[in-house]
Amino acid sequence: MPSSLPFAQVIAPRPVRSFFTYSVPPSLDTEVSPGKRVLIPFGSRKLIGLVVSRIKSSDVKTKPILQVIDPAPVVGLHLLELALWIAQYYFAPPGDVAPLILPRDDAVIENLVQLTGEIPVNTRSKTARLVFDALKAKKGARKLNLLAADLGFTPVKMKKILAGDLIRRFTRQGESVRLKKKHATDKREDVNGKKPVRLRIKLTSQQKKAVTAITPDIEKGRFRVHLIHGVTGSGKTEIYARLAAKTVAIGKSALILAPEIALGEMIARKFEESLENVPVTVFHSGLKPAERYKRWAQIMEGEAKVVVGARSALFAPMKNLGLIIVDEEHDPTYKQEESPRYHGRDAAVKRGSLEKVPVALGSATPSLESYSNAKEGKYRLIELTSRIDDRPMPQVEIVEPDSGSDIGPKLRDAIQACLKSKEQALLFLNRRGAARFIQCSRCGHVFICRNCSLSLILHAHSRSLKCHTCGYHERAPDVCCECGSESLFKGGSGTQKIEQEITELFPKARVARMDRDTTTKRGSSATILSAVESRSIDILIGTQMITKGHDFPGINVVGVVSADELLYLPDFRSAERTFQQITQAAGRAGRAERKGIVIVQTLSGDHHSVTSAKNHDYRRFYKTEIDLRRAAGYPPFSRLARIGIEASTVERGELFLEKIEPAIKITAQSAPGITILGPVEAVVFKVRNRYRWRMLFKAVGVKALFKGVRSFIDKVDMLPGPVKNRVKVVVDVDPADVM
DNA sequence: AGCACGCCGACT
């Protein structure tokens, strides 16, 4: 459809908080449309931008769009709108958001553009020859690597260019031809709506109710949020599978999000067991670029109807979307901790509203925000109070930690009994390593990271001290670096220390540890998990990654080695996190016939998050915690934005804070309904050699919050360059924590 | 984020 609007708003791949306006040359008038990528002049370079809209006028001087890359939009209007919402809501530069919805990273192509001056469209041999010529011309530098560096490529990418690989596959036109060919020979059966879906497992009445409640919304294409609050082991995954099947049966597609890739893969496996003839596509950022692109195209073509993935899968280009599911909706990993700092669950709800589809949020421990939304009628609440097959909830015992050992007598006995009856045990501790800090017993020196104000963690296997924040590491010391004393105290425990204690206590048991140190390699977490499933491991020790939603029927005993460390973090959500972690860990116990046993070691046995978890009493936890939140004016009774201020030196940061102080006062007074806390030094003041301060904007509603933040940012922009440019100001709307 | 531009000190 030709448009006579002579300008276009374009997102440039740069972290700038605005769009750029370009003129549309008449020759490209019919081609330039939202969702297509275009080649644009940008300063002295040429970049690949994404067209957002056509507009009739421009108040800035413009340059013309040079070339249109895509014959058809690669981003649909809904996804484009979702991206723009994220940019606006989270105060993120559009250029940071665009990559989420684009099929692939265009950086290599951009390099080629600088080299050749144009988009290399299906010019495999031409571009390759160009690179070859450049290679030949450089007589002194015969080495590929040197030329690669000169042209701004990594050697690997350079080789790819020479192979013509990237070029050949660049345009969508070329690609869809290839894909179609492949599919023709693929012989994969097309799922058509009338094919009956084989259901193997009989649903409980509660499960049935849940499916029945959501199905009409799928059929009618009605946006509504359902909160499925189901105790651990109540069979939420099976509900998801049925809902996905219903969605596919009426010719629509379903999108399922999980907090972690491993969990997404587990859900996909369960779906495939449960649903015949419904191919499930796993989609996440961990895929190799070529594989990810291939699946992206299959989803775009409508061939992939059920897509499961982690946060970034929210932007899968679903064709005829009918349902969105967010599993473990309370999980903090849904919040992205870099720009754009969006919350996967909240963005999923937004996508649901844009595409008019129901959104199901599932959890055994819903976030206070979601549960309060449900209580207020904003969300529909679906509760599953019993486990499948009427299995009992595990018995939770609270014990004080033992002064001598990380594994107290109660926990030790429980594991012993568990091993004897050939069942499995799971031990959870939310810290990696063998010791949290090392301190000299003579002079008191503590080994601190040179880049961060944090103690270094002892890692026994690699014999090193590591910083868990910046990755700095050094050899584990034999003597104190200050006084030379050989007496070094190892304080605080971690998963490695637990592993060591366990192997000493139970030398015959088969023990595995699962944390970030043992799961760096691709597929290693799947290996450990399947070893647990096949019962070739007796005791699994790990960090929170072992507590998330896994279904291990053989686990009878769960130990929470220390519940205290979570509880005393200086954050308003620490009680909620503690309750969630204990409940989720406990939920891994007793998933088969026998009643599970959970031992929680803590000094805070009377804290409501501990006692509520012990009694499997979410409602009581909610009631107590919500009153505390109300009293303190924290979410869900207010909206928060955390402003981070970072500087390379303390002086630069302090200068900025001094100059911005009047603006803070004015903002606080002029924006009604807003409270500004701080600035104060961050809980961890120095990270990666940068000093950090925090401010907290608190408002009753989003509007007031936005007004306050906007006004603050505007005032920052007005500060003289030497003050503002020496600090980085980071806005985090709905922060996961305030530390 | 790049990149150019401009202002300084260290060299052919």
Add this chain to the structure above:
DNA sequence: GTCGGCGTGCTC
């Protein structure tokens, strides 16, 4: 003189 260090500010 001029090369290159990085601090500063702009990119439709």
